[in-house]
Every structure is written in structure tokens, then in C-alpha cells.
Amino acid sequence: MALRFRPPKPDQKILPVKPRKGHFLFAHQEFKRLPWWKRKNMRTLYIYIVILILTNTANGFDGSMMNGLQTLSYWQEYFNHPHGSLLGLFNASMSLGSLLGLFVVPYMIDAWGRRLGCFVGCLIMLLAVGLQSGATGFGMFIAARLLIGFGDCLVLGSAPLLIAEIAHPQDRAVLVTLSGASYHSGAFIASWVTLGTLKIQSDWSWRLPSLLQAICTIVIVSGIWLMPESPRWLMSKGRHDEAMRILVKYHGEGDQDDAFVHLEYAEIKAAIDLDTEIDQTRWVDFLKTKGNRRRIGLITALGLFSQWSGNGLISYYLKQVMDSVGITKASTQLGINAGIKTEALVTNVTLAFFINRSQIPLRIDNDQG
Numbered sequence: 056m057a058l059r060f061r062p063p064k065p066d067q068k069i070l071p072v073k074p075r076k077g078h079f080l081f082a083h084q085e086f087k088r089l090p091w092w093k094r095k096n097m098r099t100l101y102i103y104i105v106i107l108i109l110t111n112t113a114n115g116f117d118g119s120m121m122n123g124l125q126t127l128s129y130w131q132e133y134f135n136h137p138h139g140s141l142l143g144l145f146n147a148s149m150s151l152g153s154l155l156g157l158f159v160v161p162y163m164i165d166a167w168g169r170r171l172g173c174f175v176g177c178l179i180m181l182l183a184v185g186l187q188s189g190a191t192g193f194g195m196f197i198a199a200r201l202l203i204g205f206g207d208c209l210v211l212g213s214a215p216l217l218i219a220e221i222a223h224p225q226d227r228a229v230l231v232t233l234s235g236a237s238y239h240s241g242a243f244i245a246s247w248v249t250l251g252t253l254k255i256q257s258d259w260s261w262r263l264p265s266l267l268q269a270i271c272t273i274v275i276v277s278g279i280w281l282m283p284e285s286p287r288w289l290m291s292k293g294r295h296d297e298a299m300r301i302l303v304k305y306h307g308e309g310d311q312d313d314a315f316v317h318l319e320y321a322e323i324k325a326a327i328d329l330d331t332e333i334d335q336t337r338w339v340d341f342l343k344t345k346g347n348r349r350r351i352g353l354i355t356a357l358g359l360f361s362q363w364s365g366n367g368l369i370s371y372y373l374k375q376v377m378d379s380v381g382i383t384k385a386s387t388q389l390g391i392n393a394g395i396k397t398e399a400l401v402t403n404v405t406l407a408f409f410i411n412r413s414q415i416p417l418r419i420d421n422d423q424g
Contacts, residue, residue, distance in 0.1 A: 079225040082322050086315060088225050097223065100305040103282035104222060104230055106275055108237045110214035113271035115241025117203050120264055121146050123249025125374045126388045130261035134193060146371040148197045152204025160212035169217035169285045176209030177276045181269055188266040220285035223306050232410045236403035243400040246393040253389055287323050
């Protein structure tokens with residue numbers, strides 16, 4: 056089956072993508088938006104989601120910190136001014152760890168649940184932070200970065216999924232987008248922290264930022280078992296009553312007869328039944344139809360082009376770029392880095408709140424591809 060966009064027929068009624076003001080769309084129906092700040096259980100749920108959003112803040116801190124560390128003279132001297140392939144390994148080690156995690160995370164979170172996957176990933180990251188902060192040589196530092204990447208992959212494979220599956224549908228798009236944008240909050244913190252530690256005249260100028268990586272992760276570990284498990288995962292394991300209780304409590308404010316909750320439950324159940332029905336498909340099926348090939352091409356191109364835009368240079372080799380154009384003062388380099396991260400944070404968080412404001416009505420029609 057492939058998705059094709061077709062203009063509606065003259066006599067055909069369509070549901071616009073943009074609902075009326077104060078309403079949202081779900082399951083081809085329009086519902087009035089709920090004031091979540093007036094509903095105790097929804098407020099609690101969104102506090103939990105903020106904790107989950109910190110997972111990508113930690114990722115942003117971890118991923119962007121190397122940019123600042125390279126500018127610190129004590130880091131350069133401690134590791135004997137790495138350059139060339141050695142510097143590349145320093146910067147790539149976290150990503151290499153994440154690549155290894157890709158082979159584990161989908162099976163872990165499907166078998167054990169989203170919360171446990173997030174918890175295990177956080178524990179690995181805390182261990183790695185200790186190793187990096189106390190690193191006594193190149194090998195120990197690289198091993199720590201590999202472990203951070205591996206744990207981070209487990210966390211980022213679990214937390215955004217849990218956010219999407221426990222958030223109320225009216226706010227799901229914004230919350231998931233904020234989760235992605237929160238990377239820049241971590242990068243923002245890392246850039247300003249390394250600018251501040253520039254004045255420390257010892258190895259603590261780079262060990263302290265390394266240690267501060269743990270703060271968000273500690274908050275997540277402290278709160279992960281307080282929040283609900285994914286209703287979708289529970290239903291996929293046959294635990295339907297538990298899933299319904301979670302939906303009733305957090306989306307229906309305890310009202311077991313809430314019509315929206317029952318519709319949401321039915322939608323999740325139908326989606327799981329469909330997944331079970333098509334579970335026998337193979338990877339090659341993604342390439343069998345023209346529609347599927349087009350989607351795979353778009354997804355692949357999006358990932359490649361986003362990395363080929365030059366952001367890798369700015370994210371990992373900004374010091375070398377600025378050295379090449381004559382900007383060599385450490386405080387200036389770190390200040391420029393902090394300014395870039397600040398602009399990225401403001402832009403991404405602001406745009407996250409406009410994710411639902413599409414002006415284009417669409418009709419998606421299922422057809423053979």
C-alpha cells in the first residue's frame with residue numbers, strides 16, 4: 056500500500072488539517088482542547104514529560120561539549136594536542152557508540168518497555184560520565200565517549216517514544232517537537248559552561264564540564280519510575296486493563312466513561328492489531344512498490360542532507376574553522392560557539408510551538424503503489 060496525494064472531487068467533503076480555534080483533530084473527529092493546566096493529573100503527566108525531554112538536553116550537552124573542550128588549553132595539553140585522525144576519533148567516538156546501540160535498542164524497548172530502556176541507558180551514561188571525568192589517558196576518554204554514545208542511543212530510542220505514547224493527542228506534536236529541539240538546550244548549556252571554565256587554571260577546566268553531563272541524567276533516573284509506562288506497549292503485551300487505567304487517569308482525569316479515552320483506546324488497539332497482521336513483512340518489502348521506494352528515498356535524503364549542510368564542521372570542528380580564518384583567541388572562539396548555540400536554541404524552541412499551524416488542507420488517500 057502506498058500513500059498518494061490527490062485533489063478532492065468537487066462533491067467530496069474533506070476534513071481540514073487545521074482544526075477550528077481551540078480544537079484539535081483525532082481519529083477523523085474534532086475535539087475541544089483541554090486546559091491541561093487546570094487538570095491535576097495532566098499537569099503531573101506533563102511534568103513527567105518535561106523530565107523525559109531532558110534526555111535530549113543531556114544528548115545535546117554530550118554531543119556539543121567536545122567543541123568547547125578542544126578550545127581549552129588544559130584539554131589540549133593533557134591529550135598532547137590531538138589532530139588529524141586522532142582528533143577525528145575523539146569527536147566520532149560518541150557516534151560510534153550510538154551506532155552500536157542501534158542494534159540493541161529496538162529489541163530492548165519492545166521486550167522490556169520504554170521506561171526500562173531509558174533507565175538502563177541512563178545508568179550506562181552515568182558510568183561513562185565518571186570515566187570521562189576521571190580519564191587518565193586517550194584510551195579511557197575514548198572508551199567513556201563510546202559508552203556515552205551507546206547509553207544515549209538506548210535513552211533516545213526510549214524517551215521520545217514514551218513521550219509520544221503517553222502525551223495527550225492534543226499536545227503530542229508540540230511535545231515531541233520540543234523533545235527534539237531540547238538538544239539545543241543541552242548544546243547551549245555546554246557552550247556557556249566551557250566558556251566559564253576557561254578561567255580555571257587546571258585540568259578541572261575540562262573535567263568539570265565532563266562531570267556536569269550527569270546532572271540531567273540523574274534527574275531522569277530519579278523520575279523514570281514515577282511516570283506511567285506506555286499504554287501502547289502495555290496493550291501489545293496483553294495488559295489492556297493497565298493501559299486503560301493509565302489513559303483514564305491522565306487523559307480522562309479519572310473519568311472511566313470519558314468518550315475520548317475510549318476512542319483513544321480503540322485507536323491504539325486497532326493500530327496494534329494492524330501491526331500484528333502485517334508482522335510477517337520483510338525488509339525487502341520497503342522497496343517493492345514505487346510509493347515505498349519514494350518514502351525510503353525521502354527519509355534517506357533528509358538524513359544525509361541535514362548532515363551535509365555543514366553543521367558537522369560547526370558542531371565538532373569550530374575551533375579549527377576559526378583558526379583557519381585567523382580567529383585564534385580562546386575566549387573569542389568559545390564566545391562565538393556560545394552565540395551560535397543560543398541562536399539555535401531560541402529558533403528551534405520558538406518554531407516548535409508552530410508545528411500544528413499548517414495552512415494547507417490535505418487529503419491522504421490509500422492506494423496501490
